[in-house]
Amino acid sequence: MLNKKSIAGLRINDIVLIALMVATLEAVKIALAFLPNVELVTLIIVLFTRHFKGKIIYVIPVFVLLEYLQWGFGPWTIMYCYIWPFLALIAYIFRENNSPFFWAVVTGIYGLIFGMLCSLVYIFTDSVSMAVSWWISGIPFDLIHCGSNFILALILFKPLDKVFYRKSGFI
Amino acid sequence: MNNTKQSNKKPLIIGAAILVVLIAVFGTVYFFFRPKTVSGEKSISVEVVYNTGASTVYSHNTDAEYLRQALEEIEGLTIEGEESEYGLYVKTVNGVTADYEKDGAYWAFYTNGEYSQNGIDSEPVHDNDSFSIKYEKANAE
Numbered sequence: 001m002l003n004k005k006s007i008a009g010l011r012i013n014d015i016v017l018i019a020l021m022v023a024t025l026e027a028v029k030i031a032l033a034f035l036p037n038v039e040l041v042t043l044i045i046v047l048f049t050r051h052f053k054g055k056i057i058y059v060i061p062v063f064v065l066l067e068y069l070q071w072g073f074g075p076w077t078i079m080y081c082y083i084w085p086f087l088a089l090i091a092y093i094f095r096e097n098n099s100p101f102f103w104a105v106v107t108g109i110y111g112l113i114f115g116m117l118c119s120l121v122y123i124f125t126d127s128v129s130m131a132v133s134w135w136i137s138g139i140p141f142d143l144i145h146c147g148s149n150f151i152l153a154l155i156l157f158k159p160l161d162k163v164f165y166r167k168s169g170f171i
Numbered sequence: 172m173n174n175t176k177q178s179n180k181k182p183l184i185i186g187a188a189i190l191v192v193l194i195a196v197f198g199t200v201y202f203f204f205r206p207k208t209v210s211g212e213k214s215i216s217v218e219v220v221y222n223t224g225a226s227t228v229y230s231h232n233t234d235a236e237y238l239r240q241a242l243e244e245i246e247g248l249t250i251e252g253e254e255s256e257y258g259l260y261v262k263t264v265n266g267v268t269a270d271y272e273k274d275g276a277y278w279a280f281y282t283n284g285e286y287s288q289n290g291i292d293s294e295p296v297h298d299n300d301s302f303s304i305k306y307e308k309a310n311a312e
Contacts, residue, residue, distance in 0.1 A: 036256035072271055073309070105186040112193055133288045139201035141256060146194065 014055060021048055021059045026066060037141050038148040042107050043156060045084060049091035051164040056092075060084045075125060079118045086117065100157040108150035115142040206295045213298040215241060217248065221267055222276070222306040238280075238287075238294040238302060250291075250304075258292025264304055275309035 115138040122131035235241035269276035281303040
């Protein structure tokens with residue numbers, strides 16, 4: 001009975017898994033919120049995409065919606081609609097790569113261009129000069145983001161990858 | 172076997188090189204194009220416009236390079252808020268709180284009549300700058 005297809009082709013255990021993944025993302029985000037520009041959301045989305053593949057397309061919208069409910073709406077509302085799906089796409093393309101150094105470089109580059117990607121919204125809501133100015137003034141934060149992503153991926157990729165590998169086989 | 176190992180390492184080396192180059196490029200862009208600050212005695216004005224429409228204007232001389240420090244120096248002006256990754260997110264000015272979660276209200280910052288492009292921790296202060304702190308609401312008609 002539990003294996004019957006439900007809404008949108010998702011089984012009950014798929015729905016539960018998606019909920020757990022969203023909860024994990026929220027938990028790691030809140031846990032490191034006191035450290036500006038240091039976050040594990042990037043690495044966790046990479047690992048979720050590697051191991052749970054297509055389910056990430058349900059996880060990210062729910063995660064983003066929870067963020068809206070928590071923090072309200074603003075320019076970042078539109079940023080989040082493409083920032084995390086973009087990361088999931090990159091992770092999906094390179095999902096077969098098992099090198100911690102590779103993912104450290106990828107997440108490092110992602111952290112570095114994070115501000116630039118976010119500033120794209122201001123091209124449409126304001127002007128190109130506003131977008132460029134906003135991006136440039138945030139570069140120090142992007143450099144921190146790059147370094148923290150790189151180090152966290154280098155250290156945590158392998159142990160977390162093992163955990164998700166075991167769990168993805170279990171589901 | 173050695174050729175396979177070397178070909179596996181090649182993309183990693185290229186990726187690492189790209190990362191280093193990007194860091195250098197971004198750092199250079201920031202160094203040359205970051206908002207410029209001026210130290211020394213500067214004369215500024217700060218207008219606070221409340222939700223009632225009433226306003227208060229402060230004139231101040233400062234050596235501060237960024238707006239936050241200048242605001243904190245002004246007697247009779249108090250700003251409070253939450254520290255964020257972009258600096259202080261101002262929620263209360265002179266005891267008047269803008270609660271975004273409640274009714275979409277926020278304190279908007281203007282520099283010389285234009286919406287400030289930086290947070291108060293990184294908004295430069297120049298001589299004869301005119302700043303405004305206005306109580307506004309999102310999606311206000």
